[in-house]
Amino acid sequence: MTIAVVTDSTSDLPPEIAKQHGIEVIPLNVHIGDDTFLDGQTITSDQMYRILPESKEIPTTSAPPVGKFVDVFTRLSKDHDAIISIHISSKLSLTYISAVNAVSEMVDTGVDIRVVDTEQASMALGWTAVHVAEKIAAGASIDDAVEIAQKAATRASFVGMVDTLDYLVRGGRIGKARGFVGSLLRIKPILTLEEGEAHPVGRARNRKKGVAMLEQMVADASPLDKLSILYTTEPEAAQAIADEVANYAPDNKPVVAQLGPVVGNYLGPGVLGLGLLRAE
Amino acid sequence: MAGVSEYQRANFARFSRIKGMIAKPSTTALIDAALLLRLVQAASDALFANRPTINALNVFPVPDGDTGTNMSLTLRSIVESEDVNASTQSASELASKMARASLLGARGNSGLLLAQLFKGIAQVADGNDSIAPSALGVALGRAYEFSQQSVPNPVEGTMITIYRECSEKASEREESSAFEVLEALRDDALDAVRRTPEMLDVLAEAEVVDSGGFGLAVMFDGMVRAITNTEPVAREIEVPMPSGRKFSGTVKSDFVAEAEEVDWGYCTVFAIEAENLDLDRIRDHMDRIGRSPIVDGAPGLAKVHVHMEDPGEALSAGIKYGSLSNIEISNMDTQAADWASDRREDIEHATTEKLDSPSIAVVAVAAGQGMADLIENTGLGATYVIEGGDSMNPSVAELLEAVEKTPSDQVILLPNNKNIIAAAEQVDELTDKTVRVVPTRSVQTGVAALLAFNLNESLDENVEEMIDIAGEVGEGRVCKASRDVSIGGHEIKAGMTFATFDDEIIAVGRDTEFVLGKLITAKSIDAEIITVYTGNGSKAESIQRLSEELTEKFSDLEIEVVWGGQPHYDYLVAVE
Numbered sequence: 018m019t020i021a022v023v024t025d026s027t028s029d030l031p032p033e034i035a036k037q038h039g040i041e042v043i044p045l046n047v048h049i050g051d052d053t054f055l056d057g058q059t060i061t062s063d064q065m066y067r068i069l070p071e072s073k074e075i076p077t078t079s080a081p082p083v084g085k086f087v088d089v090f091t092r093l094s095k096d097h098d099a100i101i102s103i104h105i106s107s108k109l110s111l112t113y114i115s116a117v118n119a120v121s122e123m124v125d126t127g128v129d130i131r132v133v134d135t136e137q138a139s140m141a142l143g144w145t146a147v148h149v150a151e152k153i154a155a156g157a158s159i160d161d162a163v164e165i166a167q168k169a170a171t172r173a174s175f176v177g178m179v180d181t182l183d184y185l186v187r188g189g190r191i192g193k194a195r196g197f198v199g200s201l202l203r204i205k206p207i208l209t210l211e212e213g214e215a216h217p218v219g220r221a222r223n224r225k226k227g228v229a230m231l232e233q234m235v236a237d238a239s240p241l242d243k244l245s246i247l248y249t250t251e252p253e254a255a256q257a258i259a260d261e262v263a264n265y266a267p268d269n270k271p272v273v274a275q276l277g278p279v280v281g282n283y284l285g286p287g288v289l290g291l292g293l294l295r296a297e
Numbered sequence: 298m299a300g301v302s303e304y305q306r307a308n309f310a311r312f313s314r315i316k317g318m319i320a321k322p323s324t325t326a327l328i329d330a331a332l333l334l335r336l337v338q339a340a341s342d343a344l345f346a347n348r349p350t351i352n353a354l355n356v357f358p359v360p361d362g363d364t365g366t367n368m369s370l371t372l373r374s375i376v377e378s379e380d381v382n383a384s385t386q387s388a389s390e391l392a393s394k395m396a397r398a399s400l401l402g403a404r405g406n407s408g409l410l411l412a413q414l415f416k417g418i419a420q421v422a423d424g425n426d427s428i429a430p431s432a433l434g435v436a437l438g439r440a441y442e443f444s445q446q447s448v449p450n451p452v453e454g455t456m457i458t459i460y461r462e463c464s465e466k467a468s469e470r471e472e473s474s475a476f477e478v479l480e481a482l483r484d485d486a487l488d489a490v491r492r493t494p495e496m497l498d499v500l501a502e503a504e505v506v507d508s509g510g511f512g513l514a515v516m517f518d519g520m521v522r523a524i525t526n527t528e529p530v531a532r533e534i535e536v537p538m539p540s541g542r543k544f545s546g547t548v549k550s551d552f553v554a555e556a557e558e559v560d561w562g563y564c565t566v567f568a569i570e571a572e573n574l575d576l577d578r579i580r581d582h583m584d585r586i587g588r589s590p591i592v593d594g595a596p597g598l599a600k601v602h603v604h605m606e607d608p609g610e611a612l613s614a615g616i617k618y619g620s621l622s623n624i625e626i627s628n629m630d631t632q633a634a635d636w637a638s639d640r641r642e643d644i645e646h647a648t649t650e651k652l653d654s655p656s657i658a659v660v661a662v663a664a665g666q667g668m669a670d671l672i673e674n675t676g677l678g679a680t681y682v683i684e685g686g687d688s689m690n691p692s693v694a695e696l697l698e699a700v701e702k703t704p705s706d707q708v709i710l711l712p713n714n715k716n717i718i719a720a721a722e723q724v725d726e727l728t729d730k731t732v733r734v735v736p737t738r739s740v741q742t743g744v745a746a747l748l749a750f751n752l753n754e755s756l757d758e759n760v761e762e763m764i765d766i767a768g769e770v771g772e773g774r775v776c777k778a779s780r781d782v783s784i785g786g787h788e789i790k791a792g793m794t795f796a797t798f799d800d801e802i803i804a805v806g807r808d809t810e811f812v813l814g815k816l817i818t819a820k821s822i823d824a825e826i827i828t829v830y831t832g833n834g835s836k837a838e839s840i841q842r843l844s845e846e847l848t849e850k851f852s853d854l855e856i857e858v859v860w861g862g863q864p865h866y867d868y869l870v871a872v873e
Contacts, residue, residue, distance in 0.1 A: 196652075196677045196752075201670065202828070203857050204748060220748050222873060223826045223855050 020159055021097040022150045023089060025081065025112050026056040027105040027279040028143035029247070029292070031272065038150040043089055045112065047278050049076040056277055065278045066250045066286050075188045078279045080111040086119030090130055099129040099159040103146045103166050106136045108212060110279060129159055133166040138210055138280050140292020141173035144243040148294060172295040176218060176234060177247065178207045178227040180287030185215055188283040193217060207231070228258060231291055235262040243294035245272040250286040258289065327427035328475055330391040334381070336520045337395065341372035342531035343519025344512060350536060351515070354508035354544070364508040367404040371411050372516075374402025389422035400593065400600050401568060401623055407509040409591045409602050410456045413443040416595070430478040434467025437482075443593070454497025456509035462489040476524045483517035490514055491537040505544065511536060562588075563608040564627045569599040571619025579618055586610050604629065655679035657756055658703035659747065661711040662691060663740050665833055667862030675747045679705070685717065693720045697727050707756045709763065710734045713743040731756065735763040739772040740863070741830055741871035771824070773798050773816050773870030775809060794867065809867045810843065814850065820872050821854050830861030830869040
């Protein structure tokens with residue numbers, strides 16, 4: 018049984034990893050002023066983060082339209098028996114709904130398509146998709162794949178240390194992290210995503226301590242199936258963390274990945290974080 | 298300028314300004330049409346200038362944040378009305394035109410209540426060419442009565458209170474000039490507004506005063522300045538808050554969250570025109586199908602304002618009574634959500650709000666307003682400060698009282714001084730609450746420990762982490778010797794500055810910043826971050842400068858300079 022794995026660009030999967038596992042990544046739309054771009058295709062994250070501090074309003078994103086899902090599902094159905102489409106939390110984006118609508122459009126075609134809402138974002142979503150792809154390559158059925166995806170999503174986690182809470186406040190996503198706002202001291206908040214909104218994890222006195230906290234979190238979460246270090250604008254800082262925690266990653270090779278606009282726009286430049294999948 | 302002294306010539310500009318500011322009470326005994334128009338224009342301008350503040354105060358009956366805008370636009374529609382601006386009319390004719398224009402242009406609850414004021418003025422004008430200033434107080438009394446009839450449940454603590462109180466106080470007075478009357482009205486209005494939270498719970502909960510009432514005070518203020526030719530006529534005035542507090546510029550954050558949850562529906566406003574309208578019947582009808590109805594009228598005209606789930610229902614009902622015009626429908630859910638999101642932004646800039654029932658609370662001892670603010674601000678909304686420090690140690694009883702007052706059963710105590718630790722450790726036995734002490738020996742260590750405070754973790758986990766951090770902070774203090782003193786082999790003369798680190802003298806000198814620099818140099822070898830808290834003798838500008846200088850001098854270190862406002866010590870330093 019050949020099963021295709023589909024996800025969306027909010028997974029922040031580095032293109033070579035997506036390709037390696039044969040994962041189809043559907044781009045979201047990024048809106049800047051009156052212009053619309055395709056996330057990761059007609060606009061890069063670097064370009065986004067350059068614009069971000071100067072924009073009056075946070076550039077928004079929107080889900081791929083139903084038609085786009087229908088096109089992709091139709092194309093994939095030609096040489097696959099089934100499709101599993103794994104997506105970002107429906108509380109953060111309508112992508113999941115769009116995919117579900119596409120499935121109902123295609124109900125008469127007889128193609129077996131399953132859609133999973135991981136309630137995650139960024140590489141927590143990305144690793145879930147990769148894990149499912151690996152299990153499928155090892156012989157999992159479509160029913161297995163759905164269960165694997167749902168379980169993996171609960172073992173995945175996304176954590177970020179932000180430089181400032183301004184972007185979260187501006188974008189109205191400050192959520193439960195409200196207590197951290199307006200600090201008189203230059204501290205670095207560390208947040209995670211829970212149920213589609215920001216949740217406080219802790220505060221670091223400065224960036225250096227924050228990095229130490231992130232590194233400690235990697236140790237505390239291990240053993241790990243997957244590990245990536247995330248950044249919005251500073252790849253070298255992310256690489257330094259990756260080097261430090263390399264031994265917690267499978268093959269001692271943590272993946273360094275850039276946070277895309279869907280999450281990144283609300284966190285801002287200067288973010289360092291983790292996207293990981295705990296072992297079963 | 299002949300006859301003008303050197304001094305006066307040199308200060309001519311200043312004197313002109315001062316002269317302009319001296320109130321020249323109007324000698325006009327009566328208010329004619331021209332003056333009435335000028336006064337209303339001034340009121341309109343004043344409302345416009347204070348619009349944002351009035352909007353920010355708006356919580357009752359719906360937190361839609363537009364009382365200021367509504368009042369401003371209502372007056373604007375009077376001032377811009379063609380009828381109103383037609384020439385040669387008596388004050389009475391003008392007042393009637395204003396009343397009609399205000400009714401047609403009335404926006405929101407507050408706009409309709411304003412319309413009652415103009416109705417009152419029109420009534421006391423009574424066909425005359427001019428209005429006696431003392432009649433304004435009577436007009437306000439009439440406005441109060443009309444408001445009672447327009448709203449089924451008139452509520453004290455809103456604009457109608459201001460109408461009533463100003464009118465009552467005016468009737469006890471003898472002013473005759475327009476200036477005296479208007480000035481008294483303004484002052485009485487401000488006083489009444491200050492007391493509105495006592496009359497209306499929702500105002501006290503949201504920690505604001507009545508927005509519409511404040512709008513009235515603003516209007517009177519504009520009128521006073523118009524009468525005295527004071528520039529600018531429209532100015533921002535301070536919100537009169539109870540017990541000397543200051544309006545934070547926004548509403549309490551719990552209120553913001555609650556406002557978002559309630560389903561507000563649509564604010565539906567329209568005018569009905571027909572002969573022989575029965576306002577009571579219309580009002581009862583609206584009361585049956587909607588909420589908070591206000592129905593008011595002039596001959597041949599009724600203005601309806603009601604909150605509906607289905608606005609169409611109100612319009613269909615209204616059309617049974619006559620022809621409809623001036624229809625406005627706004628979605629209060631969207632307004633409330635927009636309002637809530639604007640207020641969230643404001644809250645970011647205001648001081649930290651307290652949590653209602655945190656799982657753990659922290660009580661910290663501190664001296665100095667800056668330190669207290671810093672501690673509360675860092676304390677996740679669950680931290681309470683007791684005044685105290687080196688020279689003023691709180692008693693066990695005072696620590697116990699503070700612990701009992703917190704809204705949690707689990708409390709962490711930060712004594713922030715070695716002489717308070719022992720007292721702090723007595724508290725746990727004296728209360729049913731669980732109290733743990735993190736034995737901090739300085740307030741700067743207390744702040745550092747507070748950063749580890751995490752409401753997602755248990756009491757034990759918190760205490761363990763906070764003790765760990767407290768143990769790693771090096772404590773520096775810089776202060777002046779008040780008398781000659783000999784410590785640890787150092788002879789220090791009165792007036793000289795000395796620095797200690799973990800209670801050992803590290804540096805002595807004449808200049809406080811120099812001594813601070815020596816302290817940092819001596820102790821920065823293994824340090825990552827140094828936080829300097831400046832005392833209550835330092836000025837805000839010096840903090841910026843000091844920060845820049847220190848950052849440049851110690852470029853390998855991260856240095857943060859913050860205002861602590863502590864007494865006694867020029868600088869408190871935390872070395873981590």
